[in-house]
Amino acid sequence: MEPSSLAEFIRNHTAAIVDEWVAFARELASAQSFTDEVLRDHILGILAAIEADLLQPQTGEQQALKARGRAPRARQASEAEQHGSARLLEGVTVHDAMAEFRALRASILRLWTESAATRSGAAFSDLVRFNEAIDQALSESLVGFSEDKERSTRLFETLLSSSPDLSFILDREARLIYANAAVASLYGMAPSALRGKRFGECAGADQAALNDDVRQAVLDKGTRRGELTIARAAQRVTYEYLLVPVLDTHGEVEAVAGTARDVTERIASEAESKRRAHFDQLTRLPNRSLFFDRLEQEIKRSARIGLPFALLFIDLDGFKDVNDLHGHDAGDALLCEAAARIGACIRDSDTVARLGGDEFTVLITEVRHMQHVDILAGHILDELRRPFAIAGKEVAISGSIGIAVFPQDAANAAELIRRADQAMYQVKNGGRGHFAFFTAAMRESAQARMAMLGELRTALARHQLRVYFQPIVALADNAIVGAEAQLRWQHPSGRLIAAADFVDLAEEAGLAGEIDEWVLNEALAAARGWPQRGAAPIFVSVNKSASGLAGKPADGHWQAVIERLAAAAVPVTLELREAVLLSDAPGARRKLEQLARAGVRVCVDDFGAGCASVTGLTRIALDSLKLDPALVRGADGAKAAMVRAIIAMAHALGLRVIAAGVETHEQKAVLAAAGCDYAQGRLFSGALDGARFAGMLHAAH
Numbered sequence: 293m294e295p296s297s298l299a300e301f302i303r304n305h306t307a308a309i310v311d312e313w314v315a316f317a318r319e320l321a322s323a324q325s326f327t328d329e330v331l332r333d334h335i336l337g338i339l340a341a342i343e344a345d346l347l348q349p350q351t352g353e354q355q356a357l358k359a360r361g362r363a364p365r366a367r368q369a370s371e372a373e374q375h376g377s378a379r380l381l382e383g384v385t386v387h388d389a390m391a392e393f394r395a396l397r398a399s400i401l402r403l404w405t406e407s408a409a410t411r412s413g414a415a416f417s418d419l420v421r422f423n424e425a426i427d428q429a430l431s432e433s434l435v436g437f438s439e440d441k442e443r444s445t446r447l448f449e450t451l452l453s454s455s456p457d458l459s460f461i462l463d464r465e466a467r468l469i470y471a472n473a474a475v476a477s478l479y480g481m482a483p484s485a486l487r488g489k490r491f492g493e494c495a496g497a498d499q500a501a502l503n504d505d506v507r508q509a510v511l512d513k514g515t516r517r518g519e520l521t522i523a524r525a526a527q528r529v530t531y532e533y534l535l536v537p538v539l540d541t542h543g544e545v546e547a548v549a550g551t552a553r554d555v556t557e558r559i560a561s562e563a564e565s566k567r568r569a570h571f572d573q574l575t576r577l578p579n580r581s582l583f584f585d586r587l588e589q590e591i592k593r594s595a596r597i598g599l600p601f602a603l604l605f606i607d608l609d610g611f612k613d614v615n616d617l618h619g620h621d622a623g624d625a626l627l628c629e630a631a632a633r634i635g636a637c638i639r640d641s642d643t644v645a646r647l648g649g650d651e652f653t654v655l656i657t658e659v660r661h662m663q664h665v666d667i668l669a670g671h672i673l674d675e676l677r678r679p680f681a682i683a684g685k686e687v688a689i690s691g692s693i694g695i696a697v698f699p700q701d702a703a704n705a706a707e708l709i710r711r712a713d714q715a716m717y718q719v720k721n722g723g724r725g726h727f728a729f730f731t732a733a734m735r736e737s738a739q740a741r742m743a744m745l746g747e748l749r750t751a752l753a754r755h756q757l758r759v760y761f762q763p764i765v766a767l768a769d770n771a772i773v774g775a776e777a778q779l780r781w782q783h784p785s786g787r788l789i790a791a792a793d794f795v796d797l798a799e800e801a802g803l804a805g806e807i808d809e810w811v812l813n814e815a816l817a818a819a820r821g822w823p824q825r826g827a828a829p830i831f832v833s834v835n836k837s838a839s840g841l842a843g844k845p846a847d848g849h850w851q852a853v854i855e856r857l858a859a860a861a862v863p864v865t866l867e868l869r870e871a872v873l874l875s876d877a878p879g880a881r882r883k884l885e886q887l888a889r890a891g892v893r894v895c896v897d898d899f900g901a902g903c904a905s906v907t908g909l910t911r912i913a914l915d916s917l918k919l920d921p922a923l924v925r926g927a928d929g930a931k932a933a934m935v936r937a938i939i940a941m942a943h944a945l946g947l948r949v950i951a952a953g954v955e956t957h958e959q960k961a962v963l964a965a966a967g968c969d970y971a972q973g974r975l976f977s978g979a980l981d982g983a984r985f986a987g988m989l990h991a992a993h
């Protein structure tokens with residue numbers, strides 16, 4: 293039997309209705325991306341809504357309301373309403389949604405007309421009910437659609453107005469169509485009042501780049517990024533913007549949406565980190581890395597313009613004392629003032645840099661007359677010699693300057709710096725406080741030094757090092773009481789080189805620790821074969837380089853040295869240079885204390901040569917001090933008085949005194965009269981190799 297109502301008809305012909313509708317929906321632009329399954333689900337939902345409406349008994353009054361579009365809405369969202377909002381989210385336009393309903397109405401009516409049911413009596417009233425039902429579904433669908441649209445507009449509006457970033461939509465001519473609260477507050481205007489205005493019209497904005505970008509985005513439909521600077525009060529605020537073209541339904545750009553973020557702080561902090569990377573924090577001068585850049589540039593420029601330039605390497609003299617005596621802050625203040633004084637001596641086109649510590653460099657460009665460099669270096673030295681008023685005190689220092697000239701002294705930046713540094717060292721060694729140009733003689737000595745450094749690296753492995761022993765005698769009876777182990781280098785050239793001539797090189801090469809250890813082992817091995825002097829064993833003293841006391845006292849290597857010294861069969865004295873007494877190198881003091889606890893005697897070498905103070909002597913546990921040969925040999929009365937004073941003071945502190953470099957009987961007599969305990973020197977014996985020294989001991993005992 294044919295279905296008696298349209299509701300039944302729809303139920304029985306669902307498959308045919310759906311197929312026809314899907315075929316239609318396929319043609320709609322906004323439904324292109326949907327699968328058949330999605331389209332089917334959607335229409336099945338709508339059909340269910342229509343069918344439910346058709347089957348619902350209705351009064352005449354309800355029908356009248358529905359016909360006027362005034363039917364009350366169901367308490368819960370109907371099927372059609374839910375589908376309406378879902379379609380919106382899926383991107384279907386209102387236009388297409390209405391077309392879908394029209395197509396549905398047309399296909400159902402066509403199929404129904406073709407069916408026999410049209411002839412039944414119920415047909416006309418069914419037709420009326422059907423039209424009402426489909427109108428109802430359409431209006432519910434649109435309500436869902438528009439409510440969702442309103443809601444999303446509200447949400448986006450809240451989102452945009454709460455954002456600190458600028459959000460705006462511009463027309464194709466870069467005029468504002470929409471502006472969020474951030475844009476409005478930037479201009480102090482209501483968002484609606486901004487409509488039609490350009491960024492540049494409302495405040496001091498540099499709009500040119502933005503206009504160009506809007507034009508380009510309209511032309512090529514691509515996104516654009518850029519920066520916009522706006523003057524706000526006394527400040528300039530920089531925004532980084534992103535522009536995205538908005539396309540209409542025909543794919544044409546109808547507007548350009550934009551967001552912009554305040555990047556003023558980020559730009560400032562990027563500039564600050566760039567500054568930190570290139571400038572010294574303390575003096576604000578270019579640092580080592582920027583100086584190298586400028587030097588490289590200057591080398592290229594000098595080669596191009598054919599004019600030499602000079603590199604001055606400045607090292608302050610006695611700066612460490614400023615730190616030690618007046619504190620690190622005073623040292624910092626002096627460095628700043630020194631930087632300012634050096635800077636005031638040069639032209640703006642020259643560069644002053646701080647390489648680190650108390651080292652500065654100056655680039656003097658376009659040198660036409662070398663005497664200008666002389667004058668300038670002299671001027672800088674005068675400025676550095678002028679007392680510095682630091683922390684309420686007057687502090688006096690000086691500077692040493694080494695000068696190298698490009699292109700005559702070096703072919704590249706690193707070599708030029710090395711040359712200036714070498715010249716500076718020459719100044720340091722020659723009394724400080726003056727300047728010197730790099731010379732050919734310096735080059736030769738530097739080359740010889742480099743060659744020696746290379747040979748020294750292999751000297752130990754090639755068994756070229758020797759330990760000699762110089763007897764130390766008691767002045768009271770001339771008996772040998774000990775010996776100083778002295779290092780010699782049996783150079784392949786046949787020369788026997790004294791330690792003094794290569795220990796600094798060994799320090800520089802990082803070989804000092806290894807060599808010290810080797811000397812200690814050799815000395816202890818040799819001393820094991822020495823006879824005793826009555827009940828007293830003969831002691832051996834070994835020199836310890838300054839770097840040997842650097843590093844952590846807890847390191848395993850140092851602990852091993854202490855244990856070896858403590859367990860040695862013969863008493864060992866460690867001779868430390870005078871400077872070590874004043875050393876505040878981390879751990880040096882603790883190491884000296886560890887030595888004292890382990891029973892190792894410590895002797896201060898070359899006492900009186902430098903500026904070691906009595907306070908220095910009391911700071912650490914010492915056994916003895918060794919008078920500097922220059923003091924011992926001094927013939928004049930003042931030096932003799934000093935020797936007497938030092939010996940008296942040492943005895944008062946419980947220290948023994950050894951005189952080094954004793955060459956004459958007169959010197960010996962002066963020392964003996966002053967109460968000096970021991971002596972060594974050519975008067976008694978030079979340094980002997982192990983076998984000869986042992987022979988001498990055996991002969992004497």
Ligand SMILES: Nc1nc2c(ncn2[C@@H]2O[C@H](COP(=O)(O)OP(=O)(O)OP(=O)(O)O)[C@@H](O)[C@H]2O)c(=O)[nH]1
Nearest residue numbers: 607608609610611612613615620623624648649650
């Ligand atoms: N106050 C301060 N001291 C520093 C800074 N950088 C390095 N120093 C110290 O500067 C000193 C530099 O050492 P030296 O150049 O050997 O000292 P000096 O007394 O000038 O020695 P000479 O150059 O041989 O005359 C060291 O003691 C460092 O600890 C700094 O930024 N501030």
